[in-house]
Amino acid sequence: MREDSVHEKIKPFLKWAGGKGQLLPAIVKRLPDGIADAKTVYFEPFVGGGAVYSYLNSECRFSKCHICDINRDLYTAYYAVKHRPAELIAILEEFAGEYLPLDAERRKECYLRHRDSFNAAKGTDGFCGGGKSLRGKKRSHSPSQSVYHAAELIFLNRTCFNGLYRVNSEGLFNVPHGRYKNPRIANRDLILAYGRLLSNTEIHCGDFTLLEEAIKEQGERAFVYLDPPYRPISRTASFNSYAADTFDDGSQKRLAEFFRRCSDAGARLMLSNSDPKNTDPGDSFFDDLYDGFVIERVRASRRINSDAGKRGEINEIIIRNY
Numbered sequence: 428m429r430e431d432s433v434h435e436k437i438k439p440f441l442k443w444a445g446g447k448g449q450l451l452p453a454i455v456k457r458l459p460d461g462i463a464d465a466k467t468v469y470f471e472p473f474v475g476g477g478a479v480y481s482y483l484n485s486e487c488r489f490s491k492c493h494i495c496d497i498n499r500d501l502y503t504a505y506y507a508v509k510h511r512p513a514e515l516i517a518i519l520e521e522f523a524g525e526y527l528p529l530d531a532e533r534r535k536e537c538y539l540r541h542r543d544s545f546n547a548a549k550g551t552d553g554f555c556g557g558g559k560s561l562r563g564k565k566r567s568h569s570p571s572q573s574v575y576h577a578a579e580l581i582f583l584n585r586t587c588f589n590g591l592y593r594v595n596s597e598g599l600f601n602v603p604h605g606r607y608k609n610p611r612i613a614n615r616d617l618i619l620a621y622g623r624l625l626s627n628t629e630i631h632c633g634d635f636t637l638l639e640e641a642i643k644e645q646g647e648r649a650f651v652y653l654d655p656p657y658r659p660i661s662r663t664a665s666f667n668s669y670a671a672d673t674f675d676d677g678s679q680k681r682l683a684e685f686f687r688r689c690s691d692a693g694a695r696l697m698l699s700n701s702d703p704k705n706t707d708p709g710d711s712f713f714d715d716l717y718d719g720f721v722i723e724r725v726r727a728s729r730r731i732n733s734d735a736g737k738r739g740e741i742n743e744i745i746i747r748n749y
């Protein structure tokens with residue numbers, strides 16, 4: 428990591444549950460030696476709001492990055508920021524002009540209108556930037572429609588309760604309206620800077636295994652940071668509804684096998700998750716899955732629980748193969 432960095436420090440343009448902003452110091456402290464050299468290719472298969480990606484890529488300026496997430500709305504937003512920033516900013520400025528002058532009641536109506544419109548656009552096989560879907564089928568929406576969808580996601584993220592992204596079992600965004608006095612809906616400088624940051628980055632939409640071949644191909648040049656949905660701390664504190672599909676223990680096991688295969692190919696990998704020992708000291712789920720790798724526990728404050736009393740400090744787990 429360059430101490431004398433003059434690079435722009437770029438913050439995420441979306442707030443995202445499980446965002447790793449506050450775990451960054453612990454992550455940075457454990458990065459592999461030589462990560463900032465020109466040869467490193469960075470992979471983040473569960474990118475979410477990209478707190479780690481944006482920090483590391485602006486600090487290190489990797490030769491190439493690959494970011495991935497199963498959430499198609501998120502993909503659409505990254506794609507628009509990279510390829511259509513001016514159009515995206517213009518739509519956001521229009522939304523800000525529409526929303527900000529209103530009183531609280533009308534703001535809520537405006538929010539709910541956009542939420543309905545956002546959900547109505549979701550059901551169809553669109554919004555992957557006009558490119559091809561993973562199934563190779565041509566997308567049915569024009570790039571402009573996908574930029575509009577991206578703008579609605581950013582608008583909802585800025586104006587909803589707590590800046591959460593949460594969907595119901597049908598995949599529909601269901602977060603209530605928030606009460607921010609002056610939300611920053613159209614952050615022109617941030618979107619332009621983020622678009623420049625993404626210029627060395629390929630954006631993918633799908634399951635984390637989508638990146639496996641590319642990681643193996645890079646071998647020792649690859650650094651992979653994995654931040655999958657948390658294994659719920661308790662049965663009642665479950666929060667992993669970033670997508671309609673849940674990430675259960677079977678998925679965690681599939682991920683551990685992926686971790687081992689990429690490790691065998693020479694890649695360096697770091698993974699973070701909640702520590703099940705927070706609530707059950709006898710639960711050695713991750714210790715068993717990642718037996719043989721470096722497993723550490725670090726303190727972190729968890730913010731996603733809506734019950735303020737449950738936002739205290741807990742352990743997170745950081746696993747590395749180096």
Ligand SMILES: C[S@@+](CC[C@H](N)C(=O)[O-])C[C@H]1O[C@@H](n2cnc3c(N)ncnc32)[C@H](O)[C@@H]1O
Pocket residue numbers: 443444445446447448472473474475476477478479495496497498633634635636654655656657669670674
């Ligand atoms: C804990 S969040 C990542 C947060 C991110 N590190 C940040 O700082 O914002 C986990 C992400 O994994 C995504 N996800 C869930 N299942 C996935 C899968 N099978 N493959 C790839 N991504 C998945 C979710 O959509 C979510 O954005």
